[in-house]
Amino acid sequence: MTPRQRVEAVLRGEAADKIPFTIYPNHLPPSAAARKQLGKHGVCIVKGTRVFRTYSPNVRTQSESYTENGVEYVKRTIHTPVGDLFTVDRPAGFTAWHLSKLFKKPEDYRTILFMVNDQHFEPDYEPFAKEQREVGEDMILRAFIGANPLHQVMILWMGVEAFSVEWAERRDEIEKLYDAIVENHREIYPIVAQSPALLTNYGGNETADVMGRERFAKYVVPLHNEAAEVFHRHGKFLGTHLDGNNKGWADLVAKSGLDYVEGFTPAPVSDMTMADAFDAWPNKLVWINFPSSVHLDSTEQIEETTQDIIEASVPDRRLIIGTTEWIPEEHREKSLLAISRVIDREGIMPLGQ
Numbered sequence: 001m002t003p004r005q006r007v008e009a010v011l012r013g014e015a016a017d018k019i020p021f022t023i024y025p026n027h028l029p030p031s032a033a034a035r036k037q038l039g040k041h042g043v044c045i046v047k048g049t050r051v052f053r054t055y056s057p058n059v060r061t062q063s064e065s066y067t068e069n070g071v072e073y074v075k076r077t078i079h080t081p082v083g084d085l086f087t088v089d090r091p092a093g094f095t096a097w098h099l100s101k102l103f104k105k106p107e108d109y110r111t112i113l114f115m116v117n118d119q120h121f122e123p124d125y126e127p128f129a130k131e132q133r134e135v136g137e138d139m140i141l142r143a144f145i146g147a148n149p150l151h152q153v154m155i156l157w158m159g160v161e162a163f164s165v166e167w168a169e170r171r172d173e174i175e176k177l178y179d180a181i182v183e184n185h186r187e188i189y190p191i192v193a194q195s196p197a198l199l200t201n202y203g204g205n206e207t208a209d210v211m212g213r214e215r216f217a218k219y220v221v222p223l224h225n226e227a228a229e230v231f232h233r234h235g236k237f238l239g240t241h242l243d244g245n246n247k248g249w250a251d252l253v254a255k256s257g258l259d260y261v262e263g264f265t266p267a268p269v270s271d272m273t274m275a276d277a278f279d280a281w282p283n284k285l286v287w288i289n290f291p292s293s294v295h296l297d298s299t300e301q302i303e304e305t306t307q308d309i310i311e312a313s314v315p316d317r318r319l320i321i322g323t324t325e326w327i328p329e330e331h332r333e334k335s336l337l338a339i340s341r342v343i344d345r346e347g348i349m350p351l352g353q
Contacts (some may be wrong), residue, residue: 228257
């Protein structure tokens with residue numbers, strides 16, 4: 001089987017010739033020789049690619065880069081007919097530090113709401129189809145819907161501290177923003193479900209310590225269920241990225257319409273073991289993030305951890321081993337090749353099993 005065929009087979013609940021091993025493009029080792037070896041082991045690259053276009057006829061965004069004391073910053077200003085908003089970020093390699101969030105004062109609710117209501121969406125499938133033709137069988141492309149609406153407000157626009165104050169004092173205003181984003185996402189569901197993409201992530205990066213079980217149940221799970229219903233009508237798969245502590249809402253995830261949990265990171269990095277995950281989610285594909293701290297261990301420990309993960313998946317083996325979090329460059333080659341060797345040795349799943 002090709003790398004992409006393995007991932008697609010396991011998504012469908014079918015047998016693969018071995019457990020798929022996936023990696024994000026920016027996590028590949030710098031060495032061309034190591035990348036070639038990973039290719040021989042059948043590692044599948046997972047890349048997110050857009051399938052819809054967003055346009056806002058009455059909103060204009062302006063970006064400005066500048067330097068202070070040798071540090072680069074990016075200021076993004078959003079101009080609307082009812083006021084302006086701005087953010088300030090400090091680029092940091094593969095990520096960025098968000099120094100100034102979009103929301104700063106209660107008067108910003110009106111402007112942000114206008115910005116959300118001004119967004120429109122249309123299919124844009126050709127970039128995805130073109131890239132899929134070009135990358136061949138060593139890569140699988142994944143679409144996306146966007147951040148969960150409450151996560152968008154809490155983390156991306158406000159920050160946890162400001163959100164906590166606003167949740168206590170002006171929850172109705174937050175819920176207006178939430179409802180507006182939900183309506184946008186309801187336009188996006190069928191566009192993505194009818195796209196060439198077989199799988200799509202919706203939201204993610206929620207952690208029980210911050211989002212809380214009650215909010216997760218009320219504001220997150222119902223949207224997963226809505227989207228899943230649309231996706232399943234078109235034979236597509238929906239997942240979310242849950243790489244933090246999940247024990248507090250594992251039962252809610254189990255009852256949701258999600259097909260897979262991506263980025264799940266087993267103990268000791270989180271509060272659930274592999275056995276916990278398979279027990280809690282018997283009808284989900286568990287698409288893990290190989291525990292980040294183990295990448296720093298010896299080759300022997302990496303191999304032992306990989307074998308333990310595989311053994312925990314018996315007998316159903318609804319498992320994909322992935323690397324979704326950052327791996328220090330100096331450890332990538334050693335760790336990724338060690339994981340690959342164990343999958344080849346221990347992860348064989350005879351077709352038809």
